[in-house]
Amino acid sequence: MFTHAEENYLKAIFHLEQELQGEVSTNAIAEQMETKPSSVTDMVQKLADKELLSYKKYKGAILTAAGRKTAADVIRKHRLWEVFLVDKLNFHWDEVHAIAEQLEHIQSEELIERLDRFLGSPDFDPHGDPIPDQHGNIKRTEKKLLSELDKGKRGVCVGVKESSSDFLQYLDRKKITIGTKIHVLGKEFFDGSMMLQVGKDQFFISKKTAENLFVQIQES
Amino acid sequence: MFTHAEENYLKAIFHLEQELQGEVSTNAIAEQMETKPSSVTDMVQKLADKELLSYKKYKGAILTAAGRKTAADVIRKHRLWEVFLVDKLNFHWDEVHAIAEQLEHIQSEELIERLDRFLGSPDFDPHGDPIPDQHGNIKRTEKKLLSELDKGKRGVCVGVKESSSDFLQYLDRKKITIGTKIHVLGKEFFDGSMMLQVGKDQFFISKKTAENLFVQIQES
DNA sequence: AAATATTTTTAGTCTTAGCTAAAAATAAAA
DNA sequence: TTTTATTTTTAGCTAAGACTAAAAATATTT
Helix, strand or coil, X not given: CCCHHHHHHHHHHHHHHHHHCCCECHHHHHHHHCCCHHHHHHHHHHHHHCCCEEEECCCEEEECHHHHHHHHHHHHHHHHHHHHHHHHCCCCCCCCHHHHHHHXXXXXXXXXXXXXXXXXXXXXXXXXXXXXXXXXXXXXXXEEEHHHCCCCCEEEEEEECCCCHHHHHHHHHCCCCCCXXXXXXXXXXXXXXXXXXXXXXXXXXXXXXXXXXXXXXXXX | CCCHHHXXXXXXXXXXXXXXXXXXXXXXXXXXXXXXXXXXXXXXXXXXXXXXXXXXXXXXXXXXXXXXXXXXXXXXXXXXXXXXXXHHCCCCCCCCHHHHHHHCCCCCHHHHHHHHHHCCCCCECCCCCECCCCCCCCCCCCEEEHHHCCCCCEEEEEEECCCCHHHHHHHHHCCCCCCCEEEEEEECCCXXXXXXXXXXXXXXXXXXXXXXEEEEECCC
């Protein structure tokens, strides 16, 4: 349907639109794509011809509904493949991006729907980012840092903020991974450390740890 | 490392070399690749510059060791992904080729070795073709039709010859799939039908069925 | 062996997607 | 409001990989 380059541009513009809340400048796209502004102008004009975005010279670009859907599909594929790599092939959360960048361009509706089912239709990727559904809808979610939860609250681990190898290995030892339910048993004011319940285990974590774990809040 | 186009040429030439037992003509490659001979000449010259094959004008091409290794790697990836699609995502044997054609170009040693382990290091793809190992070695194997086995012999199902949807569904019902062990209990001369033992079940199959199933012979 | 047919290569063109350098438009500063 | 700075676009080039048409080499007939 679309070339890899086209898909990459749409994805970049999609992300920038969210970040900037509006139309995206040529320079912004060039920076995101690590390419030159002149190349961006060419591509943006091509995508405008294909009605994937609307564009007025010197005014920047915004995706059309079609462009947004296409971008969401690519992001859906990227994030589903990341889940596959982590859950099934035991990659670490920080090793999967470059591979998913390639896999996201594989063309097959059937494949991606089967992959989704195989993975148990996950809502989040290993970095805690939400996975768009078949229609391109993204569950805009309250992704919070664990450190923002108060005593007594429950959350599901949906990702990490910084993902150093050391930190990920620490989480492995504590048996914390995507989907792990975390119950905040207590929170110390003076140093921000927390007492957690994870499965049957209870243990302390430092403020630093709590500030690097994303959770989705569980209604309770 | 190499472009998709380069990898596709190497793969095509690899297959043709085996089939023709020697150097491969420009026209043969063009036919296999569904492209024009002039395009082939260009690419073959480029691949010769990169020392992936040796080529003398008007004389055809043969892969170098490096070229053969690269081709085997692509074929390894293709066939491992086919196993994934059939074993894990429940695709049918005849639906997977086009998708594997895309997946075979994903670049990541780590990915493919993890995928291999995840799939249980299979020796054959869903069509019964052998999967090259990490070093590019292919288990040249005695792939025979089930109909060629005599009474008392044992084989492992490694693929199908014709793969109509009806036939594949018939095999599903009989619980025959890749890796299934088949014991020939009896064989009728007059119609070529066979009595088989598959797991705990025993049943008859027609000559037509036996002529469309590939097996690898088990030493016994 | 000469004529004809086939195969292969060369030469030149196209598209995609990048680049540089220069021109044009817009934005910011004096 | 000019001048200067920044951003964006245009124009023209490059490489990969396809194509067509024509030329050259090899094979096959007669």
